[in-house]
Amino acid sequence: MDNGDGYFGEGVAATYDQSSAEMFDSSAVLPVVEVLAELAGDGRALELGIGTGRIALPLAARGVPVHGIDLSRAMTARLRAKPGGDAIGVTIGDFATTRVDGAFSVAYLVFNTINNLTTQDAQVDCFRNAAAHLSPGGCFVVEVGVPALRRLPPGQRIVPMYATPTHWAFDTYDTATQELSSNYVEVTGDRSSYRSIPFRYVWPSELDLMARLAGLRLRSRWSDWTGEPFTHESEQHVSVWEKPAG
Known part of the structure; x- marks a missing residue:
């Protein structure tokens, strides 16, 4: 484990984009950006675990102001080195508890990143942290696999x-x-x-309870970013919880 960067230090950051190349393909990125841009509307987006900017950069290119939280300086250095990366604000810290200024229309965790929080308490804290950053009517989005x-x-x-x-x-x-x-x-x-x-796997129903504890309610759940229905055969889900407008 690289000191200060958790499990995503220089050794991982140096080859991360190449080792996850299929997730950087436009076919994997564009559906995510479409959903998040629609949810953001005229507001801001907060990415928890922004990494090397796989989603943040194309989302920002769509005109959505994006801010990120990430523990790994090595990963975010790769983001900074990419075109447009220096225009995206990043706060270094644990995304389960780190706060940033302002309110956001959408906060999101993609590519199984919720599992990087290795205790239930940390995952609950993450939902509360996301909810605290959302404007009324804003949404928290999580993409994660169903335990195999x-x-x-x-x-x-x-x-x-x-x-x-x-x-x-x-x-x-x-x-x-x-x-x-x-x-x-x-x-x-x-x-x-x-x-x-290390990770901690989590069930959809467990995430729903975490959302309720944070004052959020489930709006949508799909098996992928194109909106395919979530069924008992789904290997992952994209879930959207909403902060009540009242």
Whole structure:
């Protein structure tokens, strides 16, 4: 773990865009930007876990003022180095508790980032923090996977992600604590490396309760950013909670 940057320090930041290249493709980015731009309207957007600017930069290019919160200076340095990155305000800190000035029409957490908060208390705090930043009628949006426990046979805790002659990746689940870790092994020549990142998986119904505790109510839930219905077969969901206007 890189000092001060959590699990997303220089070692991860240097190759993040390349290792997640499919998520930077326009087919993955544009539907997200369309939804967030519509929710933002004439207001501002707050990205929790802004990272290298995958969503913030194209959203800002649509004319939506964007501010971000992120713990990793290494990740946000990559954002700053991109065209338009120096025009986006970023506050360094834990997005579960860090406050910034002003009110926002939409706050959002994408690409499973809610799972980077590894306790239920931190996830509850995040909902409260998002709600505190929203204007009345504003929305909090979360994109996150549905826990893949259906893929676990009895007695098994590991779900492989991919395996090649030089790279292995697998997730490890603890159903008693909802702890999840993503683990990566890489072999280069006669050297090998191992990296493990902890997460906490969370259910849609649990997120709804967190939203209620923060004074938010569910407006919409889809299986993806195009608005496809959320069903028992959905592997992820995009959920929108609204802060009452009254």
